[in-house]
Amino acid sequence: MLQLQKVSYAYETERILSDLTTTFRERTVYSILGKSGCGKTTLLKLASGLLTPTNGHIMYDKQSLRHPDASFSYMFQNPNLLPWQTVLQNVCMPFVIRHRKDAMLEKRALHLLSQMGIGALAERYPDELSGGQRSRVALCRALMTNPRVLFLDEPFSALDVMTKEQLQDDLVALVQEREMTVIFITHDIEEAIIIADEIRVMEAGRFIYEEQNPLREQIVRRDTEQALSYKRLLRSVLEGAYA
Numbered sequence: 305m306l307q308l309q310k311v312s313y314a315y316e317t318e319r320i321l322s323d324l325t326t327t328f329r330e331r332t333v334y335s336i337l338g339k340s341g342c343g344k345t346t347l348l349k350l351a352s353g354l355l356t357p358t359n360g361h362i363m364y365d366k367q368s369l370r371h372p373d374a375s376f377s378y379m380f381q382n383p384n385l386l387p388w389q390t391v392l393q394n395v396c397m398p399f400v401i402r403h404r405k406d407a408m409l410e411k412r413a414l415h416l417l418s419q420m421g422i423g424a425l426a427e428r429y430p431d432e433l434s435g436g437q438r439s440r441v442a443l444c445r446a447l448m449t450n451p452r453v454l455f456l457d458e459p460f461s462a463l464d465v466m467t468k469e470q471l472q473d474d475l476v477a478l479v480q481e482r483e484m485t486v487i488f489i490t491h492d493i494e495e496a497i498i499i500a501d502e503i504r505v506m507e508a509g510r511f512i513y514e515e516q517n518p519l520r521e522q523i524v525r526r527d528t529e530q531a532l533s534y535k536r537l538l539r540s541v542l543e544g545a546y547a
């Protein structure tokens with residue numbers, strides 16, 4: 305569905321990606337791990353049309369991708385909520401930007417907020433929320449348009465462990481209800497395992513590991529021997545990238 309064909313990218317003289325060819329399939333959740341500075345965010349920005357390759361092509365449904373598609377949605381580490389708008393208004397924001405309104409909009413936003421356990425906060429302002437609640441609002445906003453591809457760049461990395469684990473579980477449940485492709489960047493091996501159908505490890509702008517998550521058909525418990533042993537394997541791949 306989303307294909308990078310011999311994509312290269314350089315910021316001025318610094319070449320980050322070189323001739324990268326890869327595919328992201330329909331209705332698949334990808335976690336991308338990799339050490340800091342290896343090019344994960346650059347890849348995400350290219351795949352989502354926020355950056356244009358220096359060389360090569362990005363194809364979305366066999367058409368050349370020249371700018372972000374309306375079927376894409378994003379969530380970054382910083383929730384980026386508008387402080388002067390209520391939670392409900394923030395969640396409805398993608399439709400305000402697109403000058404589209406319909407009677408069902410608020411109803412849908414309220415439904416999503418209650419699915420995320422924050423329905424009661426709809427009239428609050430962002431500075432009246434905890435970090436975890438702000439991330440939940442940002443996730444609801446990203447899902448409001450029913451995206452076909454959701455790009456997530458370390459969305460939970462600033463949260464405490466328990467809040468992060470709850471959000472990971474909520475994300476998994478929300479994704480299962482929808483037919484979505486998710487491209488999820490993280491530094492956290494356990495998070496990658498909990499979320500993904502397929503795990504990729506990046507090093508210096510290329511993938512050095514691309515495998516189906518062997519635990520994906522199960523309800524993954526973080527502390528099982530299987531999860532811990534897969535975590536060890538991924539750690540050794542990452543350590544190779546750091547060597």
Ligand SMILES: Nc1ncnc2c1ncn2[C@@H]1O[C@H](COP(=O)(O)OP(=O)(O)OP(=O)(O)O)[C@@H](O)[C@H]1O
Nearest residue numbers: 315316318320338339340341342343344345346347
């Ligand atoms: N706007 C920019 N201008 C110049 N160089 C940049 C810019 N953005 C990123 N870089 C450089 O490109 C390289 C890759 O950055 P990128 O953000 O893609 O890495 P990353 O793997 O996402 O890192 P992290 O895990 O730390 O977020 C880094 O060396 C970074 O300094």
